[in-house]
Amino acid sequence: MKYILALLLALISFRGSSQNKLPVINASSSKAKIYEQDNPVSNWNISPKIKLDIFTTGKLIKSKTVKFKTDIDSVSFRIGPGQQKDFIVLLNGKDSCLTRIQSPEVKNYSKLPVEIHDTIPFFVNRFNTNFLPVVFNNADTLILNFDTGATDISFTNDALKQKVKSHPELYNTLYGIKIGHQNYKTKIYDIQLAGNETDGLLGWDLFDGMIVELDYDHNQLIVHSKMPKQILHDSKYSKFKIRYIKNRPFIESEISQSGIKSKGWFLFDLGYQRTIMLDNDLLREARFPTEKMEVIKKVIMHGTRGNEIPVITANLETLKLGNFELKDVPAQIIEQNKPMRGVNIHFLGNDVLKRFNTVLDFQKNEIYLKPNHLYGTGYADQKKSGA
Incomplete structure (x- = not known):
């Protein structure tokens, strides 16, 4: 009886470790491609120097298939909003590269205990550039173009040299930016050009999980946590x-x-x-x-x-x-x-x-x-x- 019980425990342990084992695919080149369902192909560089290499999909509304393809092998996953999948790329038969495909977390602020309905001045100039005021890092007042064709926040090189006195570290550090009465945390990027008469771009994803109303009749941008x-x-x-x-x-x-x-x-x-x-x-x-x-x-x-x-x-x-x-x-x-x-x-x-x-x-x-x-x-x- 003790022998049978020990054997059963060993089988259970083996099954558990097998289920947790990460998929392994092979590569003889550092160049790979990532295929997102309903999206263009993304190029990828396999690097054993990075402890965990992460590819983040765009915002997902529902589950989709993502395929990671090396020069000689591939792996496919079904991934949903806010999910992640890990696997190992074995480069040249010796370097193990831990890789993750993840989708952004699902954001929805409609259940906040205190609703947000924040009104911000919003205008369009003679160049058809829309713009609104922001305060960066509690120090610098800037004019940004709300650009739904962009993500994140980017300042022009001219603005970084002449108007942004905070001297931000680009790409990796989170900073505070005040828009209306609300404070947001974001990374800062640099660009050469933005809309005329503006200091940079404000991407759509800063407002992900919210509702943004653009009222051109009254020159207002209104951020809602719940649909009016x-x-x-x-x-x-x-x-x-x-x-x-x-x-x-x-x-x-x-x-x-x-x-x-x-x-x-x-x-x-x-x-x-x-x-x-x-x-x-x-x-x-x-x-x-x-x-x-x-x-x-x-x-x-x-x-x-x-x-x-x-x-x-x-x-x-x-x-x-x-x-x-x-x-x-x-x-x-x-x-x-x-x-x-x-x-x-x-x-x-x-x-x-x-x-x-x-x-x-x-x-x-x-x-x-x-x-x-x-x-x-x-x-x-x-x-x-x-x-």
Whole structure:
């Protein structure tokens, strides 16, 4: 009897250790790729010098498959919001590299004992840059561009040299930033350029788990911990589901030209100052008749890193956002040096988005749009009559 009991205990112990054993995959090269379901491929460098190497996915709304692929092996996981998966990459048969794939924690502040409804001054300048005041590290008052096409907080190099007296350590240290009456903790990054007349970018994810209302009629940005009932009951809003690609929010929109329609996912980019940017590779795939779009002008634009982006501006017959149709929209068409590397995407910019009072629900991952007093105004790149 004692022998049988000891054998059973040994079997239980073996099963437990087997279940806790991490998957091991092989690699003969330090270069790998990570495939996120519904996302572009990410490049990865395998390094035995890092104790625990972590890849963080973008915000997940539901579980998805992630595949880690070396030059000779691979492993796949099903991962949900706030979860993580560990495995070992054996490099050249000798170096064990502990690797983790994780998704961000789920944030939802709707159950706070004291609700937050914090109103902040919010404006759009003549360059179509939105901006709001912040206080960094209890010392420096700065003007930031609220950019839903960006994450984290970045200060321009000029602002870091001339206006930020706190001398922050970039990339790794958490600092306090006051927006309205609320204090947030964040890392600071550097960029070469931001929207005109601003000191940097305020990414969307600082407000993850909250609701952000943009009221262009009253020049207010309002941060809510709980959705106001008057918004839910306002029938003038159109509602859009958010899809996160590369950790940026996208909504579905439609363009049309000469009777040809094309529906797709557009980056909701408050930091892009123009109307819309259309990816020429996607347009070709959809057989969209760009040759029938009247060319307005050709220019060189610059990304946040100062990179040159050649762009053609042409007249688009119709842009449809939900139930709203915008006619004769000057659209930028891009083919080279794309703003988001390795990704073919369309952009919705602030010369369109400023025309809608907006609610960004980062709890239910939805966006609400309602026309405001700017809805019928002209565009910065509009075709001149008689031209």
